[in-house]
Every structure is written in structure tokens, then in C-alpha cells.
Amino acid sequence: MPELPYVSVLIAARNEEATINSCLAALAALDYPTNRYEVLTGNDGSTDRTASIVQEFIADKPNFGLFQIAENALLNGKANVLAQLAHRAKGDFLFITDADVRVPPSWLTSLVADFKLGTGIVTGTTLVTGSGLWSRLQAVDWLLAFGLIHLGTYLGLPLTGSGNNMAVRREAYDAVGGFAGIPFSVVEDYTLFQAIVAKGYGYAHRLNADVLAETLPAPTLATYLQQRKRWMRGAFSLPLPLLGGVLFQYLLVPLLVLVCLFSVKIALSIYAVKLLIQSLLLAYTLQRTQQTHRWFDAVLYEPYQVVLGTLSVLYYLLPIPIRWKGRTY
Numbered sequence: 001m002p003e004l005p006y007v008s009v010l011i012a013a014r015n016e017e018a019t020i021n022s023c024l025a026a027l028a029a030l031d032y033p034t035n036r037y038e039v040l041t042g043n044d045g046s047t048d049r050t051a052s053i054v055q056e057f058i059a060d061k062p063n064f065g066l067f068q069i070a071e072n073a074l075l076n077g078k079a080n081v082l083a084q085l086a087h088r089a090k091g092d093f094l095f096i097t098d099a100d101v102r103v104p105p106s107w108l109t110s111l112v113a114d115f116k117l118g119t120g121i122v123t124g125t126t127l128v129t130g131s132g133l134w135s136r137l138q139a140v141d142w143l144l145a146f147g148l149i150h151l152g153t154y155l156g157l158p159l160t161g162s163g164n165n166m167a168v169r170r171e172a173y174d175a176v177g178g179f180a181g182i183p184f185s186v187v188e189d190y191t192l193f194q195a196i197v198a199k200g201y202g203y204a205h206r207l208n209a210d211v212l213a214e215t216l217p218a219p220t221l222a223t224y225l226q227q228r229k230r231w232m233r234g235a236f237s238l239p240l241p242l243l244g245g246v247l248f249q250y251l252l253v254p255l256l257v258l259v260c261l262f263s264v265k266i267a268l269s270i271y272a273v274k275l276l277i278q279s280l281l282l283a284y285t286l287q288r289t290q291q292t293h294r295w296f297d298a299v300l301y302e303p304y305q306v307v308l309g310t311l312s313v314l315y316y317l318l319p320i321p322i323r324w325k326g327r328t329y
Helices: 020-028 050-060 077-088 107-113 133-154 170-175 188-198 221-235 240-260 264-288 292-317
Strands: 007-013 037-043 064-068 093-098 119-123 125-128 165-169 202-205 212-215
Touching: 007 020, 007 077, 007 107, 020 037, 020 050, 020 064, 020 093, 037 050, 037 077, 050 064, 064 077, 077 188, 093 107, 093 170, 119 170, 119 188, 125 133, 133 202, 133 264, 133 292, 165 170, 165 188, 170 188, 188 202, 221 292, 240 264, 240 292, 264 292
Parallel strands: 007 037, 007 093, 037 064, 119 202, 125 212
Antiparallel strands: 093 165, 119 165
């Protein structure tokens, strides 16, 4: 039996004292041999107890490391952290997750298996957790988004990566110069993904429960809109046909209100087709990720998407800077 490849897990941490321990605990519980992976955490100028919590957790774990991240005039934020960690990493594959994410035990094993000859980057699927309705609707939103990414991958459309659940072949990372070799972006995962695909490497997305990581919801409407503004910055870099599809999803209902002025029948027909396609994709996604108990939330998702989608586009157009992890972009 061939030896499993050596992999490096990279985590950017900035003021994550509330979540970093559970993130590291999940990584320590992986079903991958401990001598075949390392976990590198970069402390990005935290002003809370993040560093001390990490130091205490890794004290008896030789394959875990903590590094203080230096300021970089050319790079900023998460891209700077990941670039410095990647420089230290020894793995043939670089796995990237966030400090507020908990990955399943089979995360490494399953994503490594999706690397075929020529594959440069593989993304997994992440689920928002929480018992409240606000959290549950965000969970459906994320699952539908990953379903669309999976569909795009199947159709040969390279949409994006997911920086909290992503693996990169080291060779592909170096081929594009890593994070230091690509333009700075607040959506560094999308930029790296597109650079690797443009270099000719293959890509894959795994829509399965064995890589289903868990993350926290945006706690308030304000943080939600800031999150979507950052994501939409990346979306507006998509090729025009794909960008049109994204905007169509967000703005369909307001557009159909205008169509109703000319033909209510046409507007209702378009909306019915949209709901049918969305429901089929969501059904497939829920089944693949073993989340079929979320069907009630899926019924409530449509009004949520109409209101929040429209608000997100309007918020994006406002001259409000992007604020993320205490930094302004």
C-alpha cells in the first residue's frame, strides 16, 4: 500500500480566542497518521488570548506549530499569513481552513483522494451551524452555494475555491508564485483558485459529508452584509456570463416585478422555473451532505434569499469600505 502524502494544514488566526481551541481539537482528531501531517497556525497580530491558547494546546503535539506573523508591505491580511505559513510548510499538499471552522475526522483522507493526475486544487463543503432560524437559513444558503459550485465543476465551469475548506497541490501553488505571486484580494481563495486553473491545472469539488466542515454564522445583519460585500468583490471578477448568473440569482425577484408590468404570466413562469431548478439542486445537495432534515428551513429560504439578496447588492453598491478581522480594505 503506497504511503499517504505528507500534508500541511494552514490556519490564519486573528483574535480567535473563542474558537481556536475547538478548531485545533478537530484537527488533532483527524484519522490521518500524525507523522504524515502538520498543522501550522499563524498568529496575525492578535490582541486577545489566541496565541496563548494555541501554545497551551500544542505543547504535547510535535506536529503542530505556532508562528508569529510579520507585517508585509506587499501583502495584507489572511493572504500574508498563508504566504508565510506556506513558506514554512513541508507538505506536498497545502490544506487551508479557518480558525472558526471544525473539520470532520475524514477531512484529509477524503480531500487527498480527490487529487488525480493534474489536479491542482480541491475544495470541500462547509456548513453553518446553529439552532436559531437566522443560523439555519444561512446554513441552507451556504449549502445551495456549494451545490452551485459542484454543478459548475461538473459542467467544466471553474467558479471559485473556499478558503475555509480547500486543498492545493504544492506544485500548483508554487507554479503561480503562491499568495505572494498573485494580485492582492480580500477574496484570496478565489484569486488563488483562478490563478491555478489559468495555469492549466485541474480542479475538483467534493460535495460529501466526509469533508463537511462546520463554521459559525454571521451573528448580525451588519456582519452578514459585510461578508457578502467581500464575497461579491470576488464575484465581480468572474467572466461576464458567470457574473450575470450571480446577479440573476440575487436580483431575479426585483426584475420579475418589472416584468409583471408587461406580463404577469411570463413573470410567474420564469419564477416557477427558477424555483424548480433551485429545489432540485438543493435536494441533491442535502442528500449528498446528509442534511435532508433541513427541508423545512429550505421552504423558508426563498423569502430570506429575496430580501437578503437584494439588500446585499444594494449594500455592495454603497460607498462603504470592507471591514474584516479589524482591518479596512
